[in-house]
Amino acid sequence: MKILVVGGTRFFGIPMVNALIDAGHDVTVATRGNNELSFKGGVKHIVMDRTDADSVIRAVEGSSFDVVIDKIAYSSNDVKALLPNIKCDKYIQMSTCSVYAEDKPCINEKEFDAAAHPLVWADRTQDYGESKRQAERAVYEFMDADKCVFVRYPVVMGENDYTGRLRFYVEHVMKGIPMYVDDRDFAISFINEKEAGEFLAFLADKAVSGPINGCSRGTIKISELIDYIEKKTGKAAVYSNDGDAAPYNGLQNDMSYDTGKAKSLGYEFSELGDWIYELIDHEIAKVG
Known part of the structure; x- marks a missing residue:
């Protein structure tokens, strides 16, 4: 074509x-x-x-x-x-x-x-x-x-992401920079x-x-994302109402999407957990 x-x-x-x-x-x-x-x-x-x-x-x-x-x-x-x-x-x-x-x-x-x-x-x-x-x-x-x-x-997340949204969490945890996260318990969807x-x-x-x-199957909570960074780096997140506003603040509710239409065409998206932690490891290595 x-x-x-x-x-x-x-x-x-x-x-x-x-x-x-x-x-x-x-x-x-x-x-x-x-x-x-x-x-x-x-x-x-x-x-x-x-x-x-x-x-x-x-x-x-x-x-x-x-x-x-x-x-x-x-x-x-x-x-x-x-x-x-x-x-x-x-x-x-x-x-x-x-x-x-x-x-x-x-x-x-x-x-x-x-x-x-x-x-x-x-x-x-x-x-x-x-x-x-x-x-x-x-x-x-x-x-x-x-x-x-x-x-x-x-x-959309990946090694070539120029928005720096995932990097924000990694840098703030690893460097002890205070951040403002309005709610850590909302679950969110991504695609790689x-x-x-x-x-x-x-x-x-x-x-x-x-x-x-289109999106990966499954969701991740902001708290799960931050907990993983803390465990991998041995650093503790610093939370403050006066800290830097974190990406994904302002969510109203848990967020996910029906991809049945894509599946009916024969396309199956990956599991979120199959790639997001590897991506976080990549960001940790970049910051470290």
């Missing part, structure tokens, strides 16, 4: 593009040209600003694609600049589980219906969840419902970077449409 990837040059975009190459697809990567391409096989490369309609038109003029995988749609205006100016049979948008209004166990895709959401044409705002809801909603202005897919992940990329690639030639959740 002829596939255009918009973005995808770092973090879980790299295993995604590598998986597309391994599957034998003809891959073109579109970027602003700021990052080096580091894929294990050959890809075509075009330079464009996906937020600028004229730039998109110049970059893809005369081309058509079987699939567009959009890794960096952060608002309705992002979609508006891209989709009317590109020819494709299927569009896969990297969305997020932040589109769901409530943190709770076993959230099903039906709990947010993008097609029914009021559309507002806007750039990205500080409300990440609403910006991504608008990015999903805008697609229906340009694509038939059976030709678009919205992949919803919780927090390799699977996050490979699942996107898996969907390229599958007969699927609409939203689809």
